[in-house]
Amino acid sequence: MPTMEFQGKQYEIDEDGYLVNLDDWSKELADHIAKTEDIQMTDAHWEVVNFLRDYYQKYQIAPMIKILVKEIGKVMGPEKGNTKYLYELYPGGPAKQACKIAGLPKPTGCV
Amino acid sequence: MAKFTAKPDELSKIDFKPPKKGWMDTPVEIKEHMFCHAAKPKELDVVGFPNAHEWRPNDEDWKLPENWEKTLLEGMRDLLGKYRSFRLFMDICVRCGACADKCHFFIGTGDPKNMPVLRAELLRSVYRGNFTLAGKILRKIAGARDLTANVLKEWWYYFYQCTECRRCSVFCPYGIDQAEITMMGRELTNLIGLNIGWIAGPVAACYMKGNHLGLEPHTITSSIEFFVDDIETITGIRVNPTFNRKGAEILFVTPSGDLFANPGTYTAMGYLMLFHELGLDYTWSTYASEGGNFGFFTTNEMAKRLNAKIYAEAKRLGVKWILGGECGHMWRVIHQYMDTWNGPADFLEEPVSPITGTKFENTTSAKMVHIAEFTADLIKHGKLKLEPSRNDHLKVTFHDSCNTARGMGLLEEPRYIIRNVCNHFQEMPEDTIREKTFCCGSGTGLNASENMELRLRGGLARANAVKHVHEHYGVNLLANVCAIDRATLTTSMDYWVPGVTVAGVHELVGNALVMKGEKERTQDLRLEPFPGKEGNE
């Protein structure tokens, strides 16, 4: 298993750099992962990450994009409830990139 | 792993020249972006697959279990005794090469080992060396070779570069079906723990939670609830699906991708609207919440274990018959395997459409009806009020899924539906549809992201045909009846033919369906305004 080092500690990650253990996650670690993805975390970014983590806690899966869009629209105003806005926040894809930062497993599309 | 960045014009430069050296002397090269990650041991352990271990395909050492050669050869002997197809297809190929340029992976990669005949020879050579008299005596002259670690790697690499689409078998003069051979090859790799994550994960999830995506019961209801909200937004009508309801007439089973991945979700909305409009007495199940079967891409036994849920749940709920959603390999399994594995379904009744009274005479034993058969019958009997002009902005073509085309023969039903819910329909070139249809490029559990180059190369042939009708007839929508198609063709179209969207047939039905008491529709099922209705909101 590959690992990622942060603050002198080894964290297990998968082949694509996603944390293996959900409980390893911390805000600091998220910041660190974001940096490796060239993302500067803002409140808006955190809003997404927090929602993802909450949703995952409840459903054991990352939400569909359309659920995420709707939720962000609810919280941050309808003008931001769209995929375009999410892609501005996470150019690597709100599902893939944001999940990585949120410490969730890599989302599976359709299987 | 480096990100896959090759552009379409780079990828479509394909070298079809085989190497100078013979194929037995050309060792396999495991290339980035052409294979999927290894399965995680914990996922294999969930279902009790043997020899689960940590390994990486591009490592030199695959940490093979002790005596792996013996395990594989014994496995092979066992399979030869169980499947006439396997034994026969090992023996009778004359290597005429008619299959070679029929394979989408060969067309897209030019790699000679992706010619079905050669992909089969990888296994056949070891079969000859160990199970035939000529091979044992004449060795290489008879095309025989030993099973070595390199041969095994070659097997693994190429058996996970075949989507069991059966196109080769249409053209083979003896009907040799590479899908059968790949299935055997994958059975063998599963004996020594060499599965891929993208298959093992969904299999484990499906076993424990009922579906590939691992949607738990409350996730399913919340997701469908979400669709119900959207349907209300679009039509003003609130539909009321039920879950795990005993005494319903019909159990509805669809691939879980339709519940959680775009654009399959729109197809699911189409089902919900249709069933509501008909007043169908049906139920969803959270336990049998998967029509697809990734077990089918591992071993026969695993496929049977996952499939067993459908009949078991139908029995528990006491339904009369089962209706199945749009999916490709799901229908190969249901049509050709389910009754044999888990039948007889004598606790069910022979399916009759409660709306038209039509008896579905082609499924009197398995008792499971394809939704395209069901809907085509409704339309034929004039039971649906349709407004095809709502889809007038779409120029539609239809992609036959491999499994429904070549492992079933469901060709006209979806076309009939499309012609009734859309005004513009254009077929792709003759040699790329119906039984000659091309795979999306990512079937049999190869729709991961780390093997993107393989997927796009595999999807080239299909995309090329779409591009043809896109450029000549302005086709902008690729309809299909398969959940994997919906997900993977979207990626493939974005790459090869931008401007073409992908949709399930029942999404188009949902758009055209005029529901009793609906408000004037201004949005389609994707909540996008219909052209000309942008300002009405």
Added chain:
Amino acid sequence: MGAILSLCAVAALALIAFIGVSAGHLQYLFGVIIPYAALLIFITGFMYRVLKWGSSPVPFCIPTTCGQEKSLPWIKQNKIDNPSTTFGVVVRMALEVLLFRSLFRNLKTQMSEGAKLVYGEAKWLWLAGLAFHWSFLIILVRHLRFFIQQVPLPVRMIEGLDSFMQIGAPLFYMSDAVILLAVTYLFLRRVFIPQVRYISLPADYFPLFLILGIAGTGVLMRYVFKVNVVGVKEVAMGVVSLNPDPKLLEGIGVIFYIHLFLICCLFAYFPLSKLMHMGGVFLSPTRNMVNNSRMKRRVNPWNYPVHIHTYEEYENDFREKMKTAGIPVEKE
């Protein structure tokens, strides 16, 4: 490589017969013993291979369907390529065996400029294959005149048709030319189509050369190095009445023994090789099965019970979540 090896092998076989008969005077060995042995190997080997296939079951109904299935009554079914009845299968198999239906579908896929895939007609392989197999059959039937005292009318008719152009004397057989041309084409495509060359094994060239050798010596014998045909028939009749007469073997030219030995090699090699496709084509489950698996349950003889994750276990895992979501449960 494979081609040269195979050519050498066939040449060596011809040489063995030549030396054996002309220098070793082993007419009895080559004219009687080897033919009996070859036939015995052919018959028992062929049956063994077929029975071996038969010893493996066909657990699932896996026809490759090529056309519309039997569905709603108003949808036109393709009753042959997607048969739902035994009759349909019989027609499908007949077309397959007699006319090579599947190979007739063959296409040539090519990447043209601008990375466009084009699909062209590709009927040559089908044509050559069909020409080869049919001329082989006709030649076999024609040869029955050597094995039957009163040659029956159908055999004489086929012979008459085969030579109806009445060119030369002895009359020229069209099947001779066709088989030579067809086999030559089948060989050349193995050499000149890069992909086909890449997949070709010695086992693919060997039978081609062997058949070329057989047809070639046959043609030579008829038109150039004539042998005493009446004597050949006398020998053949002795063989099939299990009463071979060694005296008759002497007066026949050596080319006959080369021809016969190559045939014996083909017969003996047959059950060890891909030539078994002759029997195999009848057993192919993707072609010889009725596509009725939803109508009629197929029984897998080795079906066995498997572990499944039961509903009860599932509900135990998720009962609370189900209740919260309003999903009915069996146990509260």
Added chain:
Amino acid sequence: MKLYDGGKIIAGLIIFFFLVTFPFFLNIGKVNAKPEPKIDTPEIQKLAEKKCIESKAFMRAEHMKLLNDWRDSAVRNGERTYVNSKGKEFTISLQNTCMHCHSNKKKFCDECHTYMAVNPYCWNCHIAPKEKES
């Protein structure tokens, strides 16, 4: 060895076996009559030197070709003289040269032709000589 679909497979194999071996079944134990072409016609008896136009071996192997050549030279080219390998001249004529000596078509020609199932088309045009039943 358990056999699946045994009925069909065995039936197929029986057909195969019969097709391959039926010449044996037709002939086993039978004494096969051999063709014995006769050259003892009165005309031949009268000859001083009982020799055909070419050697016996040549005639046996090549008579069909010779007759074909004769047909071509007589009918198509009007050439009616044949010079044999020893320089001796003969008139090219099936009726008057060949059949003059070999007046017994049934015992001379047909004996082998029937045995070999060869059906020469000489008699499509020529009239077969009348034979006295001996």
